[in-house]
Amino acid sequence: MSWTTILPMHFVMVAALLFGIGTAGAIIRRNALTLLMSIELMLNAANLAFITFARQHGGAEAQIYVF
Amino acid sequence: MNDAGLVGAILFYFAAAFTLAFAVGVIIAKTPLRGALSLIATLCGVALLFLLLDASFIAALQVLVYAGAIMVLFVFVIMMLNLGPDAGARPAYLSVAKLLGAAAAAYFTARIIADVTGGAGKPVDGSVKAVGTLLLTDFLFAFEAISVLLLVAVVGAVVLGLKRLT
Numbered sequence: 001m002s003w004t005t006i007l008p009m010h011f012v013m014v015a016a017l018l019f020g021i022g023t024a025g026a027i028i029r030r031n032a033l034t035l036l037m038s039i040e041l042m043l044n045a046a047n048l049a050f051i052t053f054a055r056q057h058g059g060a061e062a063q064i065y066v067f
Numbered sequence: 068m069n070d071a072g073l074v075g076a077i078l079f080y081f082a083a084a085f086t087l088a089f090a091v092g093v094i095i096a097k098t099p100l101r102g103a104l105s106l107i108a109t110l111c112g113v114a115l116l117f118l119l120l121d122a123s124f125i126a127a128l129q130v131l132v133y134a135g136a137i138m139v140l141f142v143f144v145i146m147m148l149n150l151g152p153d154a155g156a157r158p159a160y161l162s163v164a165k166l167l168g169a170a171a172a173a174y175f176t177a178r179i180i181a182d183v184t185g186g187a188g189k190p191v192d193g194s195v196k197a198v199g200t201l202l203l204t205d206f207l208f209a210f211e212a213i214s215v216l217l218l219v220a221v222v223g224a225v226v227l228g229l230k231r232l233t
Contacts, residue, residue, distance in 0.1 A: 011120065013180050014083045018090055018113075020176030025094030027168030033099045033145060037106050041090055044113050044133075047125075055120045 011052040019045035079119055086112030103141045110134040124198045 018041060025038030089112060092105035110133045117126035202210055 008120075010079070010083075011116065014086065014116065016176050016179035017087055018109075019179070020172040021087065021090040021094060023175060024168050024172035027171065028165045029094060031099060033141070034094070034096075034102055037093055037099075037102055037141070040106060040133075040137075041093060041109065044110065047129075048113055048116060051117055051120045051122045051125060054122070 008052045008056040012049055015045045015048040015052065018048065075119060082112050082115040082119065086116065099145045100142065103138060103145060107134050107138045110138070124195045
């Protein structure tokens with residue numbers, strides 16, 4: 001029941017870009033709330049990387065960490 | 068590439084472009100409220116990516132908990148504090164900081180992308196049953212520890228709130 005044939009590498013790239021955008025936001029914005037939202041972006045990038053590696057190794061354990 | 072694979076690929080590129088575009092929208096938004104709305108869209112895009120990675124339970128949680136609960140809290144705080152566009156002083160060195168921040172982010176992103184390798188993925192059972200079983204058997208201790216941590220956070224919030232009231 002696999003949906004996609006896209007390589008996990010591409011998902012990791014998206015996660016890395018998302019993390020980079022979050023980092024840039026955390027550095028260039030001074031508003032406290034925007035800072036928090038940027039950190040939220042970085043957190044989501046990490047979660048996406050976790051889920052991607054869960055798929056790469058074929059186990060659901062990493063999904064627990066995200067949970 | 069078969070039909071389902073093609074649909075998956077189109078969905079992946081759509082979700083990735085959607086997520087990244089709204090993520091940029093979060094950090095360049097003029098007002099915090101627009102940033103929060105962009106962040107909701109970003110989180111929904113990430114949920115779509117989770118779905119593509121066979122993590123249906125996590126995707127549902129992402130929409131319910133992040134896009135639902137946490138973002139409602141954000142929007143609530145923004146509206147309660149009535150934040151205008153870019154509250155607070157902006158010093159003159161900010162443009163240098165912007166350049167430095169963008170450069171640092173680009174450097175780290177390039178490093179991560181350059182280091183990533185790996186083969187094709189394997190299908191994962193990400194249903195509620197599979198994840199729940201794993202959570203309440205192998206990871207029971209971590210689950211309970213998180214519960215205690217959340218309880219401590221709730222107690223801390225109440226204590227801090229009470230101190231401010233009296």
